[in-house]
Amino acid sequence: MKNRVIMHIDMDAFFASVEQRVDPRLLGRPVAVTGSQKRTVITTASYEARAFGVKTGMTKGEAKRLCPWLIFVQANNRRYTDTCTRLVELYKHYSPLVEVYSVDEVFMDVTGIAGLSNGAISMATEIRHRIKDAFGLTCSIGMAPNKLLAKLASDMKKPDGLVVIRDHREAGKILKDLPVGDIAGIGPRLEKNLGDMGIKTCGELAGVHVRTLKNRFGVVGEKLHLMARGLDDSPVVPVWQEPDAKSVGHSMTLPRDVYNPETLERHILQLSEMVGRRLRRGQYAGRTVTLTIRYRDFHTFSRRKTLTEHVSDGFEICHLAVSILRSFRLKKAVRLVGVSVSNLAAVDQLPLLKKDRVRRDLIRALDTINDRYGEFTVARGRLLEPVNGNGHSNGNGNGSGNGHGVISPAWRPNGVKRVEF
Numbered sequence: 001m002k003n004r005v006i007m008h009i010d011m012d013a014f015f016a017s018v019e020q021r022v023d024p025r026l027l028g029r030p031v032a033v034t035g036s037q038k039r040t041v042i043t044t045a046s047y048e049a050r051a052f053g054v055k056t057g058m059t060k061g062e063a064k065r066l067c068p069w070l071i072f073v074q075a076n077n078r079r080y081t082d083t084c085t086r087l088v089e090l091y092k093h094y095s096p097l098v099e100v101y102s103v104d105e106v107f108m109d110v111t112g113i114a115g116l117s118n119g120a121i122s123m124a125t126e127i128r129h130r131i132k133d134a135f136g137l138t139c140s141i142g143m144a145p146n147k148l149l150a151k152l153a154s155d156m157k158k159p160d161g162l163v164v165i166r167d168h169r170e171a172g173k174i175l176k177d178l179p180v181g182d183i184a185g186i187g188p189r190l191e192k193n194l195g196d197m198g199i200k201t202c203g204e205l206a207g208v209h210v211r212t213l214k215n216r217f218g219v220v221g222e223k224l225h226l227m228a229r230g231l232d233d234s235p236v237v238p239v240w241q242e243p244d245a246k247s248v249g250h251s252m253t254l255p256r257d258v259y260n261p262e263t264l265e266r267h268i269l270q271l272s273e274m275v276g277r278r279l280r281r282g283q284y285a286g287r288t289v290t291l292t293i294r295y296r297d298f299h300t301f302s303r304r305k306t307l308t309e310h311v312s313d314g315f316e317i318c319h320l321a322v323s324i325l326r327s328f329r330l331k332k333a334v335r336l337v338g339v340s341v342s343n344l345a346a347v348d349q350l351p352l353l354k355k356d357r358v359r360r361d362l363i364r365a366l367d368t369i370n371d372r373y374g375e376f377t378v379a380r381g382r383l384l385e386p387v388n389g390n391g392h393s394n395g396n397g398n399g400s401g402n403g404h405g406v407i408s409p410a411w412r413p414n415g416v417k418r419v420e421f
């Protein structure tokens with residue numbers, strides 16, 4: 001394997017920092033960014049708020065108890081995605097290989113542009129200065145021979161840090177006593193399973209025979225064996241070269257539990273429009289529509305229907321999702337609803353009838369307007385109506401719409417979420 005130089009750039013307290021820039025009164029003060037719904041949790045806390053123990057995922061009440069003078073700011077997703085898009089433009093001056101990993105993180109392959117021992121450090125320093133000058137934001141950068149180690153490195157000196165892991169000897173020292181859960185890709189469940197086997201650190205995990213891990217975890221076992229050693233040969237995939245998505249979906253927790261099917265249908269239309277737009281951005285269309293429902297008691301289930309032809313129009317997706325909803329009786333009030341489309345194909349491989357071309361051109365025109373002025377600047381009439389008189393307008397027509405906090409963690413500019421199984 002050739003020696004690669006991978007950079008991981010992670011913005012510090014991204015949403016909160018952006019808000020502090022927009023409203024200077026928030027600078028230096030404890031700020032928590034929340035979703036727009038009633039039962040919202042904290043999305044990002046500023047470092048001033050973190051000092052009091054305020055964390056992502058806490059409810060407003062919990063946070064307020066820790067820090068009574070905490071300032072809550074409602075998330076403005078447009079601001080964050082716009083900033084992300086502009087940041088990516090900046091990164092592209094340094095390398096064409098930029099992978100937008102999430103709204104506030106990218107991987108960049110600078111192999112052949114800068115070496116790990118010299119050039120890369122000055123490049124990273126320059127990038128940090130430029131981000132500070134142009135955006136007033138700080139980031140933490142990790143550099144290493146692969147993505148796994150680069151991500152680990154960026155996390156080691158947050159905020160405003162720069163950490164280089166030069167080679168596997170250095171990596172070995174860091175990994176030896178590192179809790180397995182600190183590795184990106186080892187989630188709480190896997191961490192617990194490993195803990196049950198008496199494995200707490202990457203050093204211990206590296207000491208387990210690969211066959212034992214394979215017997216216990218299947219294919220994942222093999223991956224774990226490599227991860228524990230800091231080995232990772234996954235490439236940096238530029239946004240526009242992502243492998244085929246398996247499905248595209250959105251879901252939302254409703255502002256309040258909903259029993260009324262008509263209200264649910266409006267939420268389904270909004271979600272379907274978002275899914276349609278993401279499909280079209282990725283130049284995909286799909287045949288299978290899945291509707292996911294979670295009752296107020298958290299019981300969750302999905303139903304799907306498959307068409308003979310591929311669709312990417314939100315209205316058609318909605319039509320199918322609603323027909324699924326009408327095919328069974330709701331037993332309880334609904335807390336969360338989700339719509340996704342799978343069985344995808346690339347649009348340019350599909351035949352197109354003349355009437356479909358007219359429709360496609362109309363949708364394209366709408367997409368262009370929304371791309372330029374923000375999501376839901378132009379939306380179908382029904383989305384503009386308030387939902388069920390509870391004062392919660394579903395999507396809005398004034399150009400500042402954010403899709404109501406439904407931003408996907410895997411959001412990418414012009415990209416489609418890659419779903420891994």
Ligand SMILES: [Mg+2]
Nearest residue numbers: 010011012104
């Ligand atoms: Mg971050």
